[in-house]
Amino acid sequence: MILALTAQIILVFLGYAVALIAAGGFASVVFANVATSLAHDPEGLIDFSVLAMGATFEAMMHSFVPTALAVVLTESLRLRHLATYLVLGCVVGLMTALPLSAVTTAPAEMLAAHGPALRLGIASAAVGAFFYWLIAGRTAGRWLEVGGLIPGSR
Numbered sequence: 001m002i003l004a005l006t007a008q009i010i011l012v013f014l015g016y017a018v019a020l021i022a023a024g025g026f027a028s029v030v031f032a033n034v035a036t037s038l039a040h041d042p043e044g045l046i047d048f049s050v051l052a053m054g055a056t057f058e059a060m061m062h063s064f065v066p067t068a069l070a071v072v073l074t075e076s077l078r079l080r081h082l083a084t085y086l087v088l089g090c091v092v093g094l095m096t097a098l099p100l101s102a103v104t105t106a107p108a109e110m111l112a113a114h115g116p117a118l119r120l121g122i123a124s125a126a127v128g129a130f131f132y133w134l135i136a137g138r139t140a141g142r143w144l145e146v147g148g149l150i151p152g153s154r
Contacts, residue, residue, distance in 0.1 A: 001143065001146060002151070004142065004143035004146040005143045006138075007143070008075070008139060008142065008143045011135055011136040011139065012071055012075075012122050013050040014135055014136070014137045014138035015131070015132040015133075015134075015135035015137070016067065016071075016132065016136075018131050018132070018135055019128035019129065019131045019132040019135075020055055020056045020063075020128060020133040021052075022038030022127050022128050022130075023055075023056070023059050023124040023125060023127055024052050024053070024054075024055035024056030024057075024058075024059055025052045025055075025056075026123070026124050026127040026128075027055045027059075027120055027121075027124040028048060028055050030050045030120060030123070030124075031051070031120065033138075055124075058092070058123075059096065059124070059125075059128070062096045063092055063093075063095075063096040063125070066091070066092040066095045066096065067092050070088040070089075070091070070092055073088070074088070074137065074140045074141070075140050075141050075144075076141065077141065078140055078141025078142070078144060078145075079141070080137060080138055080139070080140050080141070081141055082130070082133050082137075084137075085129045085130070085132060085133040085137045086126050086129050086130065086133075088129060089125045089126045089127075089128060089129025089130070089132075090124050090125060090126050090129075092124050092129070093121040093122040093123070093124060093125025093126065094118065094121065094122055094125075096121055096125065096149050097118050097120070097121025097122065098118065098121075115119050136143075
């Protein structure tokens with residue numbers, strides 16, 4: 001059981017790192033619209049790399065706690081479906097992109113003021129959730145089964 005838990009913890013950290021890079025890269029492509037400029041401007045690749053790393057670092061700072069809660073939920077309940085991770089990713093993206101001041105404003109005003117940022121945050125988090133699921137989500141909670149902590153799993 002200890003070996004299975006250790007392996008899953010490594011997968012969780014690796015999956016989180018890859019998810020952050022994927023979400024940051026996706027946000028950079030959408031935000032900077034660099035897909036066409038990279039082919040003609042080698043310096044654009046440097047700009048894209050800096051922007052992607054900045055977006056990745058920003059996502060890491062703001063999404064750690066909601067993501068940790070989602071990981072604990074999926075591991076403890078042994079949730080392994082892709083749809084679960086996409087929904088939780090969208091929730092994490094909403095929590096990350098939603099400014100705290102938006103809670104006190106009316107929903108229509110909040111969407112008018114922060115709509116594009118919310119959509120970008122939710123879409124980026126869903127991309128990150130997909131990559132997390134590829135690495136660690138498909139084996140969520142399996143360490144509980146290997147250790148015999150789930151009745152009838154041995």
